[in-house]
Amino acid sequence: MKHPKFAKRFHQAVELAGVESTQQELSKLLGVSEVMVWSYQNGEKLPRMAMAIKMSDAFGVTVNWLLRGVGDPIDRTPSSKPSKRTSRPLRKSTQAIVDFVEKLTEHERKKALGILELTFQKK
Numbered sequence: 001m002k003h004p005k006f007a008k009r010f011h012q013a014v015e016l017a018g019v020e021s022t023q024q025e026l027s028k029l030l031g032v033s034e035v036m037v038w039s040y041q042n043g044e045k046l047p048r049m050a051m052a053i054k055m056s057d058a059f060g061v062t063v064n065w066l067l068r069g070v071g072d073p074i075d076r077t078p079s080s081k082p083s084k085r086t087s088r089p090l091r092k093s094t095q096a097i098v099d100f101v102e103k104l105t106e107h108e109r110k111k112a113l114g115i116l117e118l119t120f121q122k123k
Contacts (some may be wrong), residue, residue, distance in 0.1 A: 007043030018094035
């Protein structure tokens, strides 16, 4: 059974996290084989819950969004411990986006989020 919607969200999560998207790097990050990463990328397999949680932590997205496409992809709950994602420097392009968003007013952020939601909605 194919899971193209999960594959699309997996790619989006990797992009949102700004992590290296090669199968080799993702396999190191997630602790699975490159073949398994390929299976996730191509919608051949869905991750088990423990792996979905690991992906969620590594990419900074919610499990509910990653597996089901429900809700906001970004995990906005405060964490008691720093995640691996926040302990290493962001890519320059990702940092530029973060810097830009931090300068926006709350109203402008809501508008931008609305535009992003429309952009990434299921078609």
